[in-house]
Amino acid sequence: MYHYNDFDEAFVRNRVAEFRAQVERRIDGSLTEDEFKPLRLMNGLYLQLHAYMLRVAIPYGTLNSRQMRQLAMIAERWDKGYGHFTTRQNIQYNWPELCDVPAMLEALADVGMHAIQTSGNTIRNVTADHFAGAAADEVADPRPVAELLRQWSTDHPEFQFLPRKFKIAVTGAEADRAVIRAHDIGIQILRNDAGELGYRMIVGGGLGRTPMIGKVIRDFLPEADLLPYAEAIVSVYNLLGRRDNKYKARIKITVHEHGIEEIRALVEERFAALKPQFSGVDRQLFAEIQDAFAAPAWTGANTSAHDAALADPVYRAWADTNLAAHRNPDYAIVSVSLKKPGATPGDATAAQMRVLADLAETFGHDELRISHEQNVILPHVHKAYLPAIHKALKGADLATANIGLISDIIACPGMDYCALATARSIPVAQEIATRFEELKLEHEIGALKIKISGCINACGHHHVGHIGILGLDRAGVENYQITLGGDGTETTVIGERAGPGFSADEIVPAIERLVWAYLDHRHDASETFLQTYRRLGLAPFKAALYPEARADAA
Numbered sequence: 001m002y003h004y005n006d007f008d009e010a011f012v013r014n015r016v017a018e019f020r021a022q023v024e025r026r027i028d029g030s031l032t033e034d035e036f037k038p039l040r041l042m043n044g045l046y047l048q049l050h051a052y053m054l055r056v057a058i059p060y061g062t063l064n065s066r067q068m069r070q071l072a073m074i075a076e077r078w079d080k081g082y083g084h085f086t087t088r089q090n091i092q093y094n095w096p097e098l099c100d101v102p103a104m105l106e107a108l109a110d111v112g113m114h115a116i117q118t119s120g121n122t123i124r125n126v127t128a129d130h131f132a133g134a135a136a137d138e139v140a141d142p143r144p145v146a147e148l149l150r151q152w153s154t155d156h157p158e159f160q161f162l163p164r165k166f167k168i169a170v171t172g173a174e175a176d177r178a179v180i181r182a183h184d185i186g187i188q189i190l191r192n193d194a195g196e197l198g199y200r201m202i203v204g205g206g207l208g209r210t211p212m213i214g215k216v217i218r219d220f221l222p223e224a225d226l227l228p229y230a231e232a233i234v235s236v237y238n239l240l241g242r243r244d245n246k247y248k249a250r251i252k253i254t255v256h257e258h259g260i261e262e263i264r265a266l267v268e269e270r271f272a273a274l275k276p277q278f279s280g281v282d283r284q285l286f287a288e289i290q291d292a293f294a295a296p297a298w299t300g301a302n303t304s305a306h307d308a309a310l311a312d313p314v315y316r317a318w319a320d321t322n323l324a325a326h327r328n329p330d331y332a333i334v335s336v337s338l339k340k341p342g343a344t345p346g347d348a349t350a351a352q353m354r355v356l357a358d359l360a361e362t363f364g365h366d367e368l369r370i371s372h373e374q375n376v377i378l379p380h381v382h383k384a385y386l387p388a389i390h391k392a393l394k395g396a397d398l399a400t401a402n403i404g405l406i407s408d409i410i411a412c413p414g415m416d417y418c419a420l421a422t423a424r425s426i427p428v429a430q431e432i433a434t435r436f437e438e439l440k441l442e443h444e445i446g447a448l449k450i451k452i453s454g455c456i457n458a459c460g461h462h463h464v465g466h467i468g469i470l471g472l473d474r475a476g477v478e479n480y481q482i483t484l485g486g487d488g489t490e491t492t493v494i495g496e497r498a499g500p501g502f503s504a505d506e507i508v509p510a511i512e513r514l515v516w517a518y519l520d521h522r523h524d525a526s527e528t529f530l531q532t533y534r535r536l537g538l539a540p541f542k543a544a545l546y547p548e549a550r551a552d553a554a
Contacts, residue, residue, distance in 0.1 A: 001062050001367065002147050002292045004112040011155070012109045015116060019043045020102035027099060042160075044115030045101055049419050054093045054101060055118040056108060060128035060146035060170070061089035061370040061377075065357035068368055070111040072353035078104050083353070085338065085346045087410060087461055088167075089127045089370045090118055094417055116154060121162045123153035123234070127169045129177045130371035133293060134333050134379035136325040140189045140197060142172035144290045145226065148282070151289075152227055159234055163241030164249040166234065167206075174490060179372060181205045181214045181492040182464060184251045185233060190220070197223050203233055203263065204255030207458035211494045212252040215260045217267060225275065227282045232271035236263065296365035298328055301384035309387040317443065318390055318401040326380070334364075334378040334389060335371070337400040337408060341433035344426050345411040346374030355396040359389055372461075373410055375403065406441075406448045406515070407433035410461055414454030414471065415478075421454035423471025423478040424504070428452055431508045436515075445515060448529045451486075464488035466530045467514060468495045469507065480507040482514075484541055485533045496538055498545055510545055517544035 004012070019039070026036040033047075040046075044055040056071070063071075071091055075083045078100045079093040086092055096104060108114055118125055126146045133141040149168055153159065159166070171178040172189040180186025186202035199221045205214025221229055237251045240258065255263050309315045324333040336356065339345050348356075356376055360368045363385040369377035381389060393399040402408045409432060412418065414425030429452055436442050451465030455472070462468030468483035479501040486495030502510045515529075521540055522532045533541065 001064060001143075002059075002289060008112070009109075012114045012116070015043065015114070016102060016105045016109055019105065023098060023102055038120075041119040042116070043101075043105065044118035046119060047419070048094065048417050049415070050417070051095050052098055052101065053417065054096050054104060054115060055086070056091045056093070056113060056115050057118050057125045058089050058091060058113075058370050059150050060126055060132065060143050061130050061372075062132075062143060063368040063370065064366050065361040065368070067111045067113060068353050068357035068360070070107060070113070072350035072357070074104055074107055075350045075353070082347050082349045084344070084413065085348065085370050085374050085376070087372045087374060087412075087459060088118075088125055089130070089372055090125055091370070092413075094413070119165075120160075121164050121166075122160050123149075123156070123162075123166045123168065126150050126153070127167070127178060127183075127372060129171045129173060130369045130373075130375075130377050131177060131324060131333055131379065132172060132369070133295065134326050134331075135173055135175075135177075136327045137173045137175055138327065139174075139191060140172045141293055142170040142178075142187075142189055144286065144293050145172075145187065145189065145199075146170045147289050147292075148227065148286050149230065151285070152230070152282075159238065162234070162238055163243050164246060164251075166237075166251070168230075176488070176490040176492070177371075179461070179464065179488040179492070182207055182211075182461070182488060183214065184237075185230065186214050187226075192220050199223070199226060201229065201233075204252045204260070205492075206250050206252040207461060207463045208250070209247060209456040209458075210250075210253065211458070211463040212256065213492050213494065214252075215255060217260065217264050224283055225271070228274040228278050229267070229271050232267045232274055235270055235274075236266045240266075296367075296380055298331070299382045299384075301330075301382050303330060303383040306383040306386045309390070314401075315387065315390055318399060319386070321401045321405060321443075322403045323386070331380055331382055332386060334381050334386070335403045336376040336378065336393060336398050337402050338375050338398075339402060339408045339433065340397060340400045341402075341407050341437040342430050345409050345429050348376070352396050352398055355392060355398065359392055363389055373408065375408070402442060404447050404449070405443070406436050406445050406450060408449070409433060410449075410451040410465070412452070412454050412459035414452075418454060418459075420457060421471070422456075422473040423454050423480065425452045425454040425460060425471060428469060428471070428480065428504070428507055432511055435508055435512065439512075441515070441519075444525070445519070446525065446528055448515075448518075449488075450511070461488060462486070463494050464492065465495060466533070467511065469511075472501065474501070478504045480504070482510065482545065484514075484538060485530065487530060498538065498542055500546075513544045513547075514541055517541050 188200040201218040202214035364378040411429040415421040453460035464486040481501040483495030
């Protein structure tokens with residue numbers, strides 16, 4: 001993985017010192033909160049419902065054990081002993097004291113981490129496939145591309161005050177595990193007919209109050225042209241993007257208002273002007289970055305312990321859901337669920353972080369990943385070590401066997417923390433997961449992605465959930481709308497609104513009726529919820545959601 005060089009180190013330390021002085025001025029009253037706000041947002045510090053919140057960047061979701069242990073230390077020393085992993089592959093601390101934030105940033109800098117550009121109208125943390133560098137179906141590791149984009153975008157003088165925030169995601173496989181079509185720029189690494197590596201460039205995706213699927217602006221961009229082309233896209237958006245209305249300021253609106261053909265023509269014109277300015281310097285940098293992401297030295301060991309452990313039904317259930325195919329057939333990718341039924345999705349205690357760090361260091365080539373689905377990944381684990389890992393995870397309350405199942409719910413912090421939220425998300429996720437654990441139906445249901453947002457900003461990605469739940473305020477009462485049939489993979493679809501919303505007391509029974517309708521209508525156990533929905537459409541699920549309407553019609 002990439003490690004800070006001298007320039008990175010000096011840059012981050014200078015930013016910490018600068019922000020320390022700004023915090024001191026805020027505390028002594030020299031700065032008002034309004035004056036302080038743009039300064040703190042540049043350093044990832046928000047003011048939430050009850051306290052400040054610090055959002056820490058985990059670029060493309062990659063960590064080592066030393067960094068994870070430092071995150072645990074920060075949680076214990078300056079917060080309440082836990083951190084919250086987000087859909088942007090970040091970690092958030094929800095309870096820091098303002099006076100402690102500079103020390104937290106200093107501690108992050110000690111392990112090559114920071115909170116720069118995790119907020120504000122700038123290019124945010126670049127995300128990537130959480131199986132990057134390990135997946136069996138990968139064309140190329142997307143992390144060097146993501147790191148190149150991170151270095152290019154950090155403190156870019158032209159792009160610090162964009163019309164709105166800007167998000168980039170990269171995947172190196174045909175299977176999209178990074179939701180690239182719901183980003184301002186989505187990048188897929190692929191090969192052309194000549195076998196050359198390059199990129200499919202997608203622009204104008206996004207969720208929020210106006211969900212849109214990104215459009216292909218270049219079907220194949222040569223590898224050498226990435227940075228000037230990305231700069232051309234953001235430069236065109238910076239000039240055209242609306243600043244008169246923040247709700248219409250994202251690039252998706254710009255693409256929608258001007259049309260993809262006009263945007264493409266403008267980007268190509270700007271690209272032609274920019275390309276000579278790069279002069280190959282970015283290619284030299286990219287080569288150096290690629291060297292930092294060389295594959296680990298694979299371990300040779302006997303896999304018989306794993307094979308024998310599969311006879312244990314508890315271990316087998318975990319293996320069936322939480323392991324994925326690795327490019328080395330003697331290895332597996334381990335997904336560690338942070339979604340135990342009844343727990344807060346995405347939260348990990350300091351003790352759990354340390355266990356994960358120990359496992360990565362001992363068994364996983366010292367690599368960890370954070371997924372946009374708010375789980376933790378051990379990307380490189382020899383199958384010989386899987387029983388030991390499962391045992392350690394059980395001891396840390398981290399062995400929940402539910403990856404991709406109904407209790408593996410994405411949920412934003414909602415009204416428990418967020419000043420923008422209009423409804424709670426966390427309790428709804430907890431109640432749904434607990435209810436289906438009681439019913440013992442989870443494995444029978446199979447693959448089913450529920451995503452919950454506590455407001456129209458859609459931080460819980462509800463638009464692309466197989467079942468999406470959006471919490472709204474209706475005359476001071478929480479009301480939950482349901483969307484169906486969404487998909488965040490390579491076949492991205494925005495979910496269809498089912499009908500009127502449900503109260504907080506009604507939402508879990510409504511989800512239960514949906515699931516029973518699916519079990520009643522599917523062809524067989526191999527047909528997933530999404531496949532059944534696509535085959536039958538909304539009608540049978542709407543009838544299950546609103547039985548009183550069917551009775552009235554009769």
